[in-house]
Amino acid sequence: MSFLFGRRPRTNTVDLPKQAKEQISKLEGPAGAAKAEELAKTLSQMKFVLQGTQEVEAQPEQVYALVTGMITEDLLYLLAVNLQRLPFEARKDAQVIFSYVLRFRPPTASPKSEPIALSWVINNRPEVFVELCNGYDHKESATPAGTVLREVLKSEQAAAIILYDDPTENGNSKGLTGIQLETRQSGKGVFWKFFNWIDQGSFEVGADAFTTFRELLTRHKSLVAQYLSTNFDLFFDKYNNILVKSESYVTKRQSIKLLGEILLDRANYAVMTAYVDRGEHLKICMNLLRDERKMVQYEGFHVFKVFVANPHKSIAVQKILLNNRERLLSFLKQFLEDRTEDEQFIDEREFLIKQIRNMPPQPVEPSQKPALLGSQAR
Amino acid sequence: MSSEGAAGQYQVLEELGSGSFGVVYKAIERSTGEIVAIKHIDLESSEDDIQEIQQEISVLSTCASPYVTQYKASFLRGHKLWIVMEYLGGGSCLDLLKPGCFNEAHIAIICRELLLGLEYLHQEGKIHRDIKAANVLLSTTGKVKLADFGVAAQLTNIKSQRNTFVGTPFWMAPEVIQQAGYDFKADIWSLGITAMEMINGEPPNASVHPMKVLFLIPKAPAPKLEGSQYSKDFKDFVSQCLVKDCDRRPSAKDLLRHRFIRSAGKVEALQELVERKQEWDGVRTRPSHPKFYEETLNNMMPKSDSDEWVFDTVKASTIASRKNTTKRRKLSVIHANGQGLNSGAEEAFKRLDLKDAPLEYSSPPPMSGTVKRHTIRKQPSIMKLATPTKTRQVSSSQKKPLQPDMSFGNSGSTVRLFRRVSDNSTTAQVSSDVSAPGSTRDENRPPMTETVTKDALYGRRIFNKMVDPSFQEIHAQTGNQAKREALSRLADAWSALNEVDPEGEFQFVKALMEKVQSDPKLSVILSPTKASSRDGTPQASPQKPGSKLVLAQNNPHLKSHRRRQTSLMPEAEKISNLPGQTIPGMEHTKQLTDVLYGRWAGGLRTRWPAV
Numbered sequence: 001m002s003f004l005f006g007r008r009p010r011t012n013t014v015d016l017p018k019q020a021k022e023q024i025s026k027l028e029g030p031a032g033a034a035k036a037e038e039l040a041k042t043l044s045q046m047k048f049v050l051q052g053t054q055e056v057e058a059q060p061e062q063v064y065a066l067v068t069g070m071i072t073e074d075l076l077y078l079l080a081v082n083l084q085r086l087p088f089e090a091r092k093d094a095q096v097i098f099s100y101v102l103r104f105r106p107p108t109a110s111p112k113s114e115p116i117a118l119s120w121v122i123n124n125r126p127e128v129f130v131e132l133c134n135g136y137d138h139k140e141s142a143t144p145a146g147t148v149l150r151e152v153l154k155s156e157q158a159a160a161i162i163l164y165d166d167p168t169e170n171g172n173s174k175g176l177t178g179i180q181l182e183t184r185q186s187g188k189g190v191f192w193k194f195f196n197w198i199d200q201g202s203f204e205v206g207a208d209a210f211t212t213f214r215e216l217l218t219r220h221k222s223l224v225a226q227y228l229s230t231n232f233d234l235f236f237d238k239y240n241n242i243l244v245k246s247e248s249y250v251t252k253r254q255s256i257k258l259l260g261e262i263l264l265d266r267a268n269y270a271v272m273t274a275y276v277d278r279g280e281h282l283k284i285c286m287n288l289l290r291d292e293r294k295m296v297q298y299e300g301f302h303v304f305k306v307f308v309a310n311p312h313k314s315i316a317v318q319k320i321l322l323n324n325r326e327r328l329l330s331f332l333k334q335f336l337e338d339r340t341e342d343e344q345f346i347d348e349r350e351f352l353i354k355q356i357r358n359m360p361p362q363p364v365e366p367s368q369k370p371a372l373l374g375s376q377a378r
Numbered sequence: 379m380s381s382e383g384a385a386g387q388y389q390v391l392e393e394l395g396s397g398s399f400g401v402v403y404k405a406i407e408r409s410t411g412e413i414v415a416i417k418h419i420d421l422e423s424s425e426d427d428i429q430e431i432q433q434e435i436s437v438l439s440t441c442a443s444p445y446v447t448q449y450k451a452s453f454l455r456g457h458k459l460w461i462v463m464e465y466l467g468g469g470s471c472l473d474l475l476k477p478g479c480f481n482e483a484h485i486a487i488i489c490r491e492l493l494l495g496l497e498y499l500h501q502e503g504k505i506h507r508d509i510k511a512a513n514v515l516l517s518t519t520g521k522v523k524l525a526d527f528g529v530a531a532q533l534t535n536i537k538s539q540r541n542t543f544v545g546t547p548f549w550m551a552p553e554v555i556q557q558a559g560y561d562f563k564a565d566i567w568s569l570g571i572t573a574m575e576m577i578n579g580e581p582p583n584a585s586v587h588p589m590k591v592l593f594l595i596p597k598a599p600a601p602k603l604e605g606s607q608y609s610k611d612f613k614d615f616v617s618q619c620l621v622k623d624c625d626r627r628p629s630a631k632d633l634l635r636h637r638f639i640r641s642a643g644k645v646e647a648l649q650e651l652v653e654r655k656q657e658w659d660g661v662r663t664r665p666s667h668p669k670f671y672e673e674t675l676n677n678m679m680p681k682s683d684s685d686e687w688v689f690d691t692v693k694a695s696t697i698a699s700r701k702n703t704t705k706r707r708k709l710s711v712i713h714a715n716g717q718g719l720n721s722g723a724e725e726a727f728k729r730l731d732l733k734d735a736p737l738e739y740s741s742p743p744p745m746s747g748t749v750k751r752h753t754i755r756k757q758p759s760i761m762k763l764a765t766p767t768k769t770r771q772v773s774s775s776q777k778k779p780l781q782p783d784m785s786f787g788n789s790g791s792t793v794r795l796f797r798r799v800s801d802n803s804t805t806a807q808v809s810s811d812v813s814a815p816g817s818t819r820d821e822n823r824p825p826m827t828e829t830v831t832k833d834a835l836y837g838r839r840i841f842n843k844m845v846d847p848s849f850q851e852i853h854a855q856t857g858n859q860a861k862r863e864a865l866s867r868l869a870d871a872w873s874a875l876n877e878v879d880p881e882g883e884f885q886f887v888k889a890l891m892e893k894v895q896s897d898p899k900l901s902v903i904l905s906p907t908k909a910s911s912r913d914g915t916p917q918a919s920p921q922k923p924g925s926k927l928v929l930a931q932n933n934p935h936l937k938s939h940r941r942r943q944t945s946l947m948p949e950a951e952k953i954s955n956l957p958g959q960t961i962p963g964m965e966h967t968k969q970l971t972d973v974l975y976g977r978w979a980g981g982l983r984t985r986w987p988a989v
Contacts, residue, residue: 088442092502143436203453204439207432249421249457250428279689286687293457295422323688 013062016046017069024078027085040090047093050100060107067104071120076101080131083145084138095144098132099151118155122176126161133162133190136197136209146208153212156220163216163227165189185231187238191216195242199251206251214258221267228262228271236275240284249293256288256299263306273370276307279316286324289335298336301345308352312370318363321356328356384453385460388416390671399528400458403671404465414450417461431459437504437530438463445495447515447525466523468516468652471576475511477658480576482612484651486642488514489573489615491522493639496569497630499524500562503533505540509568510549511575520648533561547588548581552596553624563624566633570619574601577608589851611638837880840887845872 023039026032049066052058070076079094086094102118105111114122121128129152135145152158157176164179166189185192194216197209217224228235243255263272275281285307288300307317321328332353339345388405395402400419407414419431438449438461448464468474471488480488492514499506506513506524513526529544539559551567553560575581582601583591600620603613615638621627633639849869853862875883895901 092440096503143440203459204432204435207428208436211429211432248454250454250459253421254428283687283689290686293422295425295457320687320689327687 013049014065014069016042016049016066017073017075020046021073021075021078024082027082036085036087036090040087040093043086043090043093043097047096047100050097050104063100063104064106067101067117070101071117074125076117076121076128077125077131080128080135080145083132083135084141086140091140091144095147098144098148102148102152114155118152118158122155122157122161126165126176129158129161130165130190133193133212136193136201136205139202139205142201142205142208146212149212150215153215153219156223159216159220160223163189163191163223165191181226182230185234187234192234192238195238198255199242199246199248203250206248210251210254214254217258217262218265221265224262225265225267225271228268229274232271232274236281240281244284244288249296253293253295253299256296256303260299260302260306263303270370272306273310273312276310276317277314277370279314279320282307282317282320286320289331294336298339298345301335301349305348305352308355312366312368314366315363318359322359322361322363325356325359329353332356384451385455388414388460388462390416393669393671405462405671407462413465413467415463415465417463419459419461420457421459422457433532434527434530435461437527437532440532441499441502441504441527443495443498444521445491445498445523447523464523466515466521466525467518468520468648469655470525471511471514471516471572474516474651474655475576475579477654479579480651482577482609483643484648485573485576485612486638487520487645487648488522488576489569490634490639490642491645492524492569492572493630493634495522495524496562496565497634499530500565500630505531505533505562506565506568507531507545507554508549509565510546510572510581514572516648516652518649518652520645520652522645522648547591547595548583549575550592550595551624552622555592556596560624562629563627566619566627566630567624570616571601573612573616573619574603577603577612609638611636611641614638831881833884834880837876837882837884837887840884841872841876841880844887845876 020039020042023035023042026035027039029035046066049062050058076098079098083091083094102121103115104117105113105115109116129149132145132149132152135141135149153162160179161176164181164185166186168178194209194213198206198213200206201209217228239255239259243251244259246252246255262268263275265272282304285300285304289297289304291297291300307313308321310317313321332349335349336345387408389408390403390405392404393401394404394415400417402415402417405414405416406412421428421431424431435449435452438447439452441449447466450462450464452459452461454460471480474480492509496506496509506527507529508526509524513524515523515525517523531540531542533540539561543554543557545554545564545568547555549568549571551560551564554564571581583594586594600617600622602620603616615633615636618628618633618636628636846869849865849872853865853869872883875886894904
């Protein structure tokens with residue numbers, strides 16, 4: 001087979017994972033730099049086996065041998081942990097290797113079956129996903145890890161593992177079997193680290209982490225709805241205080257937008273009603289309308305409208321709106337008035353003005369309480 | 379935050395150039411003394427998803443090649459994103475073409491370097507998608523580098539294909555235009571066009587309207603160099619790049635072995651081009667002094683004169699705590715202003731009572747700043763057409779039909795003016811979809827004063843959103859002179875009607891629509907709903923526009939691409955949920971109503987029959 005690759009690989013495909021493992025184990029040692037170069041070569045060879053070249057097709061048997069070899073050697077985990085230590089090109093190769101390996105199905109398998117390596121990680125080595133997330137700890141590994149993660153997140157089980165990760169005492173991830181949907185999170189799991197990665201990281205890290213975060217929260221609707229209902233307080237506390245109030249323009253703007261997106265998602269109906277029930281949430285939101293940056297105002301508007309449009313406004317929300325009724329009316333009238341082309345916005349703004357103007361002068365007990373309130377008041 | 383410190387590492391010097399994407403400055407990195415170029419992108423003026431900009435950065439930051447402009451860093455400073463890049467003092471090939479065309483020897487060197495760059499990118503699973511002279515930069519020593527990765531794609535699989543309609547029309551490969559799936563070979567075609575651009579000063583078909591070029595490229599035979607003034611090797615090289623069948627088009631690697639490329643000289647020879655440009659600049663009187671970077675003071679005030687919200691817990695503000703001081707100062711001012719404030723609000727009230735129709739402009743739209751806000755990143759050079767399945771989430775100003783700029787073919791510059799277009803520009807909007815994204819034109823229209831009735835407003839709207847853009851589109855796509863004239867006469871007449879009697883115009887269109895709807899055949903043909911054209915039912919559309927593109931949409935190949943694309947782009951499905959995006963028909967409001975207030979929906983629909 002080897003002649004197909006243009007040059008003769010020095011190692012047999014089967015031996016590549018073992019060789020990589022050995023090289024990784026010596027990365028920390030005195031000859032670390034030299035080992036990193038050797039490892040880079042091994043990874044590049046692995047990449048060729050997996051993806052072929054533009055001229056040469058990859059050989060399924062070879063790929064199969066490599067994938068099973070990587071599973072045996074636990075190489076995916078090792079690569080995830082050491083991603084930031086790899087040289088520039090090798091990090092990209094590792095990313096390609098991850099993508100191919102986690103997607104690979106033997107030619108005989110049904111196209112609907114779970115790729116073998118992905119299934120193995122989900123069931124036996126969930127730490128691989130956790131470590132990929134930890135790639136956001138370093139600028140070097142953020143992009144490759146993030147790219148792999150977003151592909152992995154297409155699997156609902158993988159998303160569940162990341163969302164529900166909550167380290168046990170021995171530090172291991174509990175994995176799929178350990179997931180208890182109804183149990184609240186301690187906030188120590190890897191998902192909760194995203195808030196800091198998004199807000200504290202450099203622009204590249206933060207933006208990539210946000211993209212993955214958004215994917216986690218929007219891709220698997222019912223999973224996320226359940227998760228947010230269970231962890232409502234913890235989640236929105238962090239969300240509002242770290243992301244919405246972030247000093248970083250990008251974090252702030254993107255997270256307000258995502259908030260609107262989450263609230264308006266049908267699947268999250270219960271979460272939305274609970275969210276717009278809270279007076280303090282409305283306050284945060286009204287302050288966004290007064291932010292000095294127009295796009296922040298604009299994104300804030302799309303959260304604000306949910307409060308106003310809610311036909312079952314809580315007493316707290318009604319009070320705030322009534323206390324500010326005149327201010328709101330004159331404010332909204334001039335709110336983002338140069339947005340003359342955005343008819344939908346203009347219509348919605350008009351609608352809000354009407355709603356606010358037509359509110360009864362005294363707060364009225366809402367006829368419906370948010371569905372979630374019962375479960376989270378505990 | 380650390381980003382403030384990051385900006386301090388650079389001493390920003392004069393402006394190198396600007397576009398709607400932002401301004402590029404020359405700067406010195408203080409620690410090393412190295413000269414860099416810094417692109418400032420004002421995120422406030424961009425409604426693009428920030429993710430798109432981030433995509434550009436992620437493609438760039440994973441490139442390390444002597445043939446690609448080196449990315450150094452990026453960070454936020456307030457609402458500006460700074461992207462630090464390697465500085466290339468020679469300018470772009472487009473700039474260097476200003477004093478005159480290049481000779482073959484120069485072109486051979488440039489092409490070789492570009493091929494090396496493309497070889498690198500393609501091997502990395504990246505497609506540049508916008509190769510043209512304007513995006514090729516030279517260093518003062520003659521090094522050639524690919525720049526501007528604004529629309530580049532990163533494939534996760536080297537064998538996979540893309541289908542997004544992106545690039546600049548004159549340089550676009552036929553398969554890109556046909557949206558039948560394309561890969562790296564698209565860049566090779568653009569390289570061939572760029573070679574022709576360098577020898578002739580402009581790409582083939584430069585005098586043709588860009589919209590028309592889109593139909594021409596797939597249909598017409600490939601452009602070629604003819605005449606004895608060109609060498610045989612050069613002609614052959616160009617013809618190899620411009621093989622219409624992308625499967626038979628050679629790869630970058632293949633072309634590096636072409637005779638024209640193998641015989642190319644050293645890059646140092648390109649210094650001649652740089653020097654020639656400097657001399658040329660020297661002869662011409664400098665139009666302006668260099669513009670130096672000035673830190674813009676962020677003195678935007680909260681626009682309303684009323685004070686903070688009143689929250690009964692009295693902590694004035696949770697968010698604005700860091701600007702406490704200014705806020706407090708304003709408190710004392712408020713008493714003096716109180717009077718004016720109230721009367722202002724009252725007046726606004728009155729206005730509102732007078733004109734309560736949802737479509738009414740309650741006040742003349744302020745002109746200041748609008749243009750800026752609506753500028754589109756990359757608008758001058760990039761045309762981006764979302765694939766039909768992918769509802770792109772763009773601002774209203776972006777979601778509008780191509781604005782045919784009639785002066786365009788005659789202008790000397792190769793920088794073409796384009797607006798981004800969305801998929802709905804490919805089919806003329808004949809449907810009653812009045813709330814469809816509109817054209818920019820009304821932006822510069824004086825506020826309407828004389829139109830009072832709702833019908834009149836609808837009339838104006840019909841003209842601005844449907845009639846005028848449709849005329850322009852059809853006009854742009856009509857080749858025959860006589861037909862064009864007839865069309866423009868009709869357009870003029872219609873425009874006159876719109877001036878004089880928008881109400882009548884509305885009534886006319888209404889009547890027209892009613893007639894159409896009452897005719898079963900016509901109603902099927904003329905109001906193709908988006909849904910039906912999407913699932914690939916061929917529409918026996920009588921309209922000329924977009925025939926090629928519409929056909930392509932029905933292409934069976936496309937389905938699998940779409941599927942792939944939706945899996946690649948998970949945003950696609952949830953985009954409809956996004957708040958505040960101008961999606962025709964207010965889908966998202968619809969969603970709101972579904973979720974929240976079914977009853978209210980009835981009222982809404984009667985109020986806005988257009989929904």
